[in-house]
Amino acid sequence: xKKKLIQDAELVSNYINGDEAxxxxxxxxxxxxxxxxxxxxxxxxxxxxxxxxxxxxxxxKTLKRGKYNEEGKFLPWVMRIAHNLVIDHFxxxxxxxxxxxxxxxxxxxxxxxxxxxxxxxxxxxxxxxDVRRIIEELPEDQKNVLMMRIxxxxxxKEISERTGVSINTALGRMRYALINMRKVIEQNNIVLTx
Numbered sequence: 218x219k220k221k222l223i224q225d226a227e228l229v230s231n232y233i234n235g236d237e238a239x240x241x242x243x244x245x246x247x248x249x250x251x252x253x254x255x256x257x258x259x260x261x262x263x264x265x266x267x268x269x270x271x272x273x274x275x276x277x278k279t280l281k282r283g284k285y286n287e288e289g290k291f292l293p294w295v296m297r298i299a300h301n302l303v304i305d306h307f308x309x310x311x312x313x314x315x316x317x318x319x320x321x322x323x324x325x326x327x328x329x330x331x332x333x334x335x336x337x338x339x340x341x342x343x344x345x346x347d348v349r350r351i352i353e354e355l356p357e358d359q360k361n362v363l364m365m366r367i368x369x370x371x372x373x374k375e376i377s378e379r380t381g382v383s384i385n386t387a388l389g390r391m392r393y394a395l396i397n398m399r400k401v402i403e404q405n406n407i408v409l410t411x
Contacts, residue, residue: 225291258303272299359394
């Protein structure tokens with residue numbers, strides 16, 4: 218018979234009562250979901266790591282101060298903290314993340330993300346990391362336009378204003394970025410399907 222998992226709420230109260238190991242069980246249990254959620258908004262491993270760390274620093278501070286009162290709702294609570302830190306990150310950088318139409322945080326977007334089965338999510342991660350690697354190889358000006366257009370959802374007018382080049386130049390850079398990516402994909406026989 219399978220050993221019953223200790224509930225989040227119990228781990229939280231164990232941690233509050235001085236059991237440091239309880240927190241690492243919680244972190245380990247939810248790391249993948251929280252990390253994937255943050256990554257799906259920022260598309261950058263380093264920033265994801267930073268926000269993930271900050272999320273748990275905030276969790277620890279709140280628990281230590283005895284301010285936690287989300288009985289049995291640990292994961293949604295941590296997701297809200299992560300969500301707010303993602304928003305803060307984008308505010309600092311003057312751009313907004315991709316949240317479901319309303320701009321409201323929804324636990325459903327998290328559930329959707331995690332409902333990919335393990336194999337699919339491994340493939341999806343591989344494809345994403347291949348794409349990121351290809352993008353990294355682009356010349357700086359093309360890479361910038363591509364990142365602003367695809368990952369920051371900026372219009373070519375906004376890109377033109379941000380980079381100080383004409384809209385036509387921004388469009389040209391985007392076109393060359395895509396042509397160059399296609400070349401790299403063909404040369405390396407990279408399969409981008411999930």
